[in-house]
Amino acid sequence: MFRSPQVVLFTRRIEAAAAFYRALGFIEVFREPAEGKAVHVDLELDGYRIGLATERSAREDHWLEPVASGQRAVVVLWTDDVRAGFDRLLELGAQPVHEPSVWLDRLLIAWLTDPDGHLLQVVQDLSTG
Structure with missing residues (x-):
């Protein structure tokens, strides 16, 4: 009945957001429009897809009231080296929220925000x- 779930994040700066996720290894798989300033971009990593949509398009094309700020969702990135991943995200412009720390005695977790604050x-x- 359902298939291929994904999350769409609303953004004010779609090209910067897409560049950030491409730098993490996501591959762009969809862009609308194909030429010119995008209103929607989908990127994929290991079979998981993230969509980026402009606030304006969400309002004007889909009659939504998007929220592009605040802690409304989280993108989870699994890795074999949280500290290296944390440092790489900082290099790419992410902002630190919490340094890596152990949770449940078996998970090492760090928190940051992407350039849009997600x-x-x-x-x-x-x-x-």
Whole structure:
């Protein structure tokens, strides 16, 4: 019945947001319009898709009242090295929220925000290594 779930994040700066996620290894798989200033971009990493949509398009094309600020959702990025991932995200312009710390005695977790202020959680399973 359902398939291919994804999350769409509303943004005020779609090109900067898309560049940020591409720098993390996401591959752009959809852009509307194909030429010129985008109103929607989909990016994929390991079979998971994130969409980016402009606030304006959400309002004018879909009659929504989008929120592009605040902690309304989180993009979770699993890794084998949270500290290196945290540092890489900082290099790409993410802002730190909480340094890496152990949670539940088996997960190492760090929190940041992307350039639009969306939360990012970087997670490492300490029980597998």
